Amino acid sequence: MTTTTRSLQNITVELCVGGIDDVLLAASRSIDRIELNCGMAVGGLTPTSALAAAARTIFSGPIIAMVRPREGGFVYSDAEFRLMLQEGESLLEKGIDGLALGFLTLSNQVDVARCAEFRRTFPNATLVFHKAFDFVPDRKIALPQLIACGFNRILTSGGAKTAIEGATELSTLQQLAGDQIEILPGGGIRADNVASLIRATGIQQIHLAAREIASEFTSGSTSMGLGLPGCDDFYHGRTSQQKLDELLQAIEYSDLTL
Secondary structure, eight states: OOOOOOEETTEEEEEEEOSHHHHHHHHHTTOSEEEEOBOGGGTOBOOOHHHHHHHHHHOOSOEEEEOOOSSSOSOOOHHHHHHHHHHHHHHHHTTOOEEEEOOBOTTSOBOHHHHHHHHHHSTTSEEEEOGGGGGSSOHHHHHHHHHHTTOOEEEEOTTSSSTTTTHHHHHHHHHHHTTSSEEEEBSSOOTTTHHHHHHHHOOOEEEEOOEEEEOOOOSOOOOOOOSSTTOOTTOEEEEOHHHHHHHHHHHHHSOOOO
16 A cells, blocks of 8 residues: 655644554555654654564554553663664664664763664664653653754654643743754544644644554453553554544534634
């Protein structure tokens, strides 16, 4: 399957996808850019090499792949960091355009040394600092640090639970960033708030997941458990075609005058 990139009213839409069916849906809707993950239930983990290769065949637009070797926070051991470098290399070899990652110190500051090493290792890849940015106490300090490290983009909700709640901070970050680095709003963006967010921030790109819960398990309840305590192992997340279409229509038919 092939596709062409799509910009509705010059708004770039990045869809966070967690599997091959999500990639197929993104391609069918001519989404501008995707962020490729597995393990969406724990915030997104590094996709497999096979998924990356398949996504590159299916989706012709830019693909950013998550580089995150485990669930939890963003302070990594030396072994984990070396693994992340290897994962980044493997993903780029599959034709992936960029990498989403985030390194923090024990005091929740940007780990500048590791960010700089990633840029030196992958000088031509798009580098995105993901929502680990929202855990940094002073984002106005972190912003120039990431610019100095050579990052291309920051995915953020402005330090708030959702992007619409963080709209004022997002607008401030956008003004500070200028053309030195892109600010990509993400977090709770839906059809009913996307136009308000764009008008409030002046930012012409968004990141969304549009998830829903699905299950193919039909034989009743079970006491079996395969994963995290409290999780129902027979349900999984996927991109909602309805939610995605509603959001695209909201962008297309809204007054986005700034």
